[in-house]
Amino acid sequence: MKAFLPRSPARTVGRLALVLVAFCSVSIARDLDQDEALRLRQQGVIMPLEQLLKQALDLYPGAKLLEAELEEKHDVYIYEVELLTVEGVARELHLEAATGRLIKDKED
Template identity: 40%
Template sequence: MNRGLVGVLIYTVGIGAPTGITVAPEPAQADEDLPPIRQLHRQGEIRSLAAFVERARQRYPEARLIEAELLRDGGRLIYEVELVDSDGVVRELFFDARTGERVTGYDEESQDH
């Protein structure tokens, strides 16, 4: 099964409020078979990261976004949204980037990145 990191999306935050989303350069170990993240979104292959960030914030309203990654698990593309709450607990939520469904029981540790 082909698994790994497709790209990293970093949500930059200022004091108090988020200031924007930055798409980091594609890492060296990124899937060579896939177009860049922005192209996937423009082609309608994946949904917007902003919607997933909003869903994660609804679940953990006091949390701050650390980063988001687009992962590949075989033919499936999965967003990982990572937040830290006011107690310093890191929360990771996974979403199918194509369908928008929440992915539960995803084992990121088995990733090859």
């Protein structure tokens, strides 16, 4: 029969921290569907996707669009755009949907 050993406070806090990190990382970003994106565009909250795609493709002439998603992160709408450059490099760009400001551009 095993003896009951109380958990140390550090171990309990460590487990709680892991749970909070997992919860926060799930709740940070939310993908929006087409209907919600259209509603936000019609309300003037976000810029048209076509305009932001042109901006992204102008950074990498000749690149091909792989994927575009609208997400909400920390109450900010962000277009996540994935491109394949003519050199065969995948790029991930994050553009603020309200202003078109480039937030991130990294090799994917």
